[in-house]
Amino acid sequence: xxxxxxxxxxxxxxxxxxxxxxxxxxxxxxxxxxxxxxxxxxxxxxxxxxxxxxxxxxxxxxxxxxxxxxxxxxxxxxxxxxxxxxxxxxxxxxxxxxxxxxxxxxxxxxxxxxxxxxxxxxxxxxxxxxxxxxxxxxxxxxxxxxxxxxxxxxxxxxxxxxxxxxxxxxxxxxxxxxxxxxxxxxxxxxxxxxxxxxxxxxxxxxxxxxxxxxxxxxxxxxxxxxxxxxxxxxxxxxxxxxxxxxxxxxxxxxxxxxxxxxxxxxxxxxxxxxxxxxxxxxxxxxxxxxxxxxxxxxxxxxxxxxxxxxxxxxxxxxxxxxxxxxxxxxxxxxxxxxxxxxxxxxxxxxxxxxxxxxxxxxxxxxxxxxxxxxxxxxxxxxxxxxxxxxxxxxxxxxxxxxxxxxxxxxxxxxxxxxxxxxxxxxxxxxxxx
Amino acid sequence: xxxxxxxxxxxxxxxxxxxxxxxxxxxxxxxxxxxxxxxxxxxxxxxxxxxxxxxxxxxxxxxxxxxxxxxxxxxxxxxxxxxxxxxxxxxxxxxxxxxxxxxxxxxxxxxxxxxxxxxxxxxxxxxxxxxxxxxxxxxxxxxxx
Numbered sequence: 230x231x232x233x234x235x236x237x238x239x240x241x242x243x244x245x246x247x248x249x250x251x252x253x254x255x256x257x258x259x260x261x262x263x264x265x266x267x268x269x270x271x272x273x274x275x276x277x278x279x280x281x282x283x284x285x286x287x288x289x290x291x292x293x294x295x296x297x298x299x300x301x302x303x304x305x306x307x308x309x310x311x312x313x314x315x316x317x318x319x320x321x322x323x324x325x326x327x328x329x330x331x332x333x334x335x336x337x338x339x340x341x342x343x344x345x346x347x348x349x350x351x352x353x354x355x356x357x358x359x360x361x362x363x364x365x366x367x368x369x370x371x372x373x374x375x376x377x378x379x380x381x382x383x384x385x386x387x388x389x390x391x392x393x394x395x396x397x398x399x400x401x402x403x404x405x406x407x408x409x410x411x412x413x414x415x416x417x418x419x420x421x422x423x424x425x426x427x428x429x430x431x432x433x434x435x436x437x438x439x440x441x442x443x444x445x446x447x448x449x450x451x452x453x454x455x456x457x458x459x460x461x462x463x464x465x466x467x468x469x470x471x472x473x474x475x476x477x478x479x480x481x482x483x484x485x486x487x488x489x490x491x492x493x494x495x496x497x498x499x500x501x502x503x504x505x506x507x508x509x510x511x512x513x514x515x516x517x518x519x520x521x522x523x524x525x526x527x528x529x530x531x532x533x534x535x536x537x538x539x540x541x542x543x544x545x546x547x548x549x550x551x552x553x554x555x556x557x558x559x560x561x562x563x564x565x566x567x568x569x570x571x572x573x574x575x576x577x578x579x580x581x582x583x584x585x586x587x588x589x590x591x592x593x594x595x596x597x598x599x600x601x602x603x604x605x606x607x608x609x610x611x612x613x614x615x616x617x618x619x620x621x622x623x624x625x626x627x628x629x630x631x632x633x634x635x636x637x638x639x640x641x642x643x644x645x646x647x648x649x650x651x652x653x654x655x656x657x658x659x660x661x662x
Numbered sequence: 663x664x665x666x667x668x669x670x671x672x673x674x675x676x677x678x679x680x681x682x683x684x685x686x687x688x689x690x691x692x693x694x695x696x697x698x699x700x701x702x703x704x705x706x707x708x709x710x711x712x713x714x715x716x717x718x719x720x721x722x723x724x725x726x727x728x729x730x731x732x733x734x735x736x737x738x739x740x741x742x743x744x745x746x747x748x749x750x751x752x753x754x755x756x757x758x759x760x761x762x763x764x765x766x767x768x769x770x771x772x773x774x775x776x777x778x779x780x781x782x783x784x785x786x787x788x789x790x791x792x793x794x795x796x797x798x799x800x801x802x803x804x805x806x807x
Contacts (some may be wrong), residue, residue, distance in 0.1 A: 231670040236697055236795035239802050360736065368736035372754045380761040388768045399698070406792050421776075422786025427707065429779045430699045435712040437777035443768045445759075453759060484749075545680065656698040659795070 236659050238480035239504075240403055246499040246652045247404070253498075261641040268634010271627045279349050281447055282627045289608045289622035294348040295458075299634055300483065301341035302382060302455055302594065303476075304639075305389070306448055307484020310516075312392060316437070322512040324657040326503040329495065330488050331393040332650070335579025336642040337487075338386040340635045347631060374457045380630045381454035385447050392440050398423050400431070400651040452480040459603070465546040466607030470536060475527035482520035482566070483596035485513060489589035491643060493582055495652065504653055507580050514579040517592070524599075528567065546610045549577065554621050555606045558598050561637035563594025587623070666800045668793060672700065675797035679706050687801055693788030695798040713772045721770020722763050 250258075275282050285292060308330040315323035346352045352602065358379050360369045369376045402422035408416055456476035459467035489510070496505045535543040550559050569591050573579050605622055624632075646652075669675035675696075682692060689707050696703065733755040742751045776782070 232672055233670040233697075233795040240795065360732070366740060368740060370744055371733045371737060372744055372751050377754065377757045380758050384761040387765055389698075391768055391772050394686065395775075402790075405790075406794065417787045417790070418782075420787075421781040422783035423781065424786060424790060425695050425697060427694045427696075427703055429781070431704065431710065432712050432714050432775050434699055435714040436771055439718045439771045440768055442762050443722075443771070447764060451762065454664060490670040507800060513708045601694055659698045 233429075235275055235662055239655060239659055240407070241661060242503065243501070243653050243655050243658070244404065244407055245655060246501075247648055247650075250648055254648070258641065258644050261637045261644060264633050264637025265641055266594055266634075268631050268637060271630030271634065275347070275627050276352065277632075282625060282648060284623050284625040284628060286620045286622050288611050288613055288616060289605055291348075291608060292605050292622055293601070293628040293632055294344050296597065296604055297457055297632055298341050298344035298348070299476075299600045299604075300597050301337045301344070301482035301635065301639070302385075303335040303452060303483045303600075304487045305337040305385070305484065306342065306452060306477070307488055308332075308337075309389065309444050309448050310383075310393075310481050310484065311488065312396070312447060313441040316441045317445060320512070321661060322509045324654055324661060325509040326488055326492060326513060327398065327657070328652060328654045329492055330484075331389070331396060332643065332646045333484070333487060334389045335386070335393050335645070336388060336639050337484075338382065339489070339642065342386065343635070343638075360616045374454070374461045377454045381451045385451045386448060388440070388444055388447060392444055395433075395436060395440060396654060398649060399656040400654065403655055404464035404651060419447050445571065448481070449477055452476045461609075463542065464607050464611055465543040466533075466603065466610070469531055471527060471534070475524070475531070478520050478523035478527065479596060479599065482517065482524050483592065485517045485520060486589040486592035487594070489513060489517070489585055493586040493589070495647070499652065500513055500646075501653065504658055507582065510582055511576070511579045512586060514573050514585055517589070518570055518573040518579075521566060521573075521592070525567035527561070542610075542612060546607060547612045550602060550606045553606065554609070555602060558602050559606070562595050562599045565591040566599060569595075569653065664800050664802055665680060666793070666798045669797040670797070672797060675799065676700075676706065679703065679799060682799070683707070688710075688804075691804070693800040693801040693802060695793055695800075697795040697797070700797075714771055717722030717774025718747075718771040719769055719773065725763035725766030726759050726768075728766065729757060729762035732762075733758050733762075741745050743751075 283292070283294070311323050311330040312327040312334075316327075345358075346355050349355060358369065358376070360371075360376075369379075398420055401416050403421040405413060405416040405420050453473035453476065456472040460469060460472035462468060492505060492584050493510075496502060496519070534549040538544075550556075569588055573585075573588065576586050609622060610617060667678060669678065679694070681693070683689065685708055692707065694703055694707070725762050737749055737751075743749065747754075
């Protein structure tokens with residue numbers, strides 16, 4: 230077989246995913262769109278009636294919306310780890326995951342960006358968060374962690390979009406070749422007239438290297454900044470120096486789990502077994518196991534810090550987390566994030582794709598619950614013992630609806646991606662064929 | 663326009679490229695199109711430095727300087743003490759400057775790539791010669807130099 234035939238086959242097999250959608254795809258899409266619609270309806274209800282429809286109760290004034298924000302920003306992190314960090318380390322298995330992971334990063338950040346707005350009492354003045362010249366000559370408070378968030382997440386989103394798009398350019402030129410009519414025009418414009426000349430490849434490789442280098446520090450910095458939203462306060466359970474590395478490890482952990490959750494069904498449905506092998510899954514399972522160990526270590530350390538710190542409020546908070554109102558969630562978190570991933574020490578289980586998929590689902594649940602436990606249980610046990618047991622925060626249907634809507638939005642965007650853009654990095658795969 | 667030589671095997675393509683260079687064809691006249699980045703091409707033909715890094719450095723440096731200038735000057739324009747912290751609080755401003763360093767660096771590198779690669783090319787968007795997954799060598803006629 231001529232070498233180019235091998236490449237043609239790769240083009241055909243990977244681009245087959247962009248074919249006419251089947252009934253199952255449309256059914257799943259209809260379901261996720263329904264979730265989005267109900268989420269927006271709930272948000273509209275909150276917009277009309279006010280933030281009172283959320284279950285906030287003093288002193289729990291940050292809850293599910295902020296949990297979702299931290300969760301989705303965290304999900305985004307693994308995409309950058311796989312596409313940028315593993316690129317710099319020349320890890321070859323990244324080529325099987327980088328495109329879905331980069332798409333996941335962009336979509337997760339789009340979803341995450343909505344939550345600070347949903348959480349605002351007056352979402353229509355959200356632009357107060359941005360530093361812009363105004364008549365009153367007022368500027369934002371650059372010493373506030375919330376403004377750091379705007380800069381960190383804004384930069385992260387922009388750089389991720391550029392990185393995602395740059396990776397797509399040579400692949401879009403391949404799609405252009407296979408399409409006709411208006412589709413050909415659209416992909417021609419998107420591929421910018423890419424030809425694959427030596428000059429283009431030389432500058433492209435340099436661009437990719439530099440973008441990877443710029444994106445790599447973001448893996449550590451963005452979730453550190455998000456963690457400082459909490460750690461800069463004096464609240465027991467939040468005010469701790471380990472928050473930045475703890476959050477970064479958690480972000481990579483949850484993001485890796487989400488990559489597995491997305492790629493396992495994608496490989497099965499789109500028949501991509503030739504390009505995403507069990508070896509690749511085993512490598513990514515090792516990242517999952519490694520980050521799980523870091524997260525578990527952080528759980529132990531923060532409890533140890535409270536124990537040896539001698540602060541009664543801090544000690545009471547950690548007792549409350551494990552044995553108080555939210556104990557079921559705390560133990561769910563420990564089970565899903567620390568205990569279940571330990572089974573991945575067994576090679577046989579790391580290579581069992583169905584099992585790995587189940588573990589990834591549990592980790593997704595565990596990491597969402599972890600953020601809820603950190604945020605809500607800490608606020609519920611602050612310095613005001615009078616309210617400790619008089620009222621308990623419970624999410625309302627509006628918060629649940631918006632949360633489900635966010636999952637719906639993420640999966641809707643991902644499903645649209647599957648049918649409109651190449652699901653794997655074709656040119657990179659050809660390099661290794 | 664010279665007739666392109668089309669190859670379906672990478673090794674055959676590289677062999678021809680090496681032969682052309684050995685025969686003394688001016689390297690500037692050789693135009694190569696590949697379906698993916700082929701490292702050997704850069705070894706055979708003279709390594710031309712990519713100036714994309716100049717854009718990366720300029721963008722990143724302007725982000726750092728701009729980030730500090732923006733935070734310091736805007737707080738000085740309304741010197742209000744918040745939370746007992748100094749008006750010019752360098753540690754939090756580092757975070758803003760860091761974010762802008764990355765942002766401007768990445769955007770400027772992308773812009774540099776577009777300029778140096780002459781993209782987007784309207785002419786190529788409208789009609790591009792498609793070679794599929796073949797490796798292509800075109801030797802431009804001498805007078806075209």
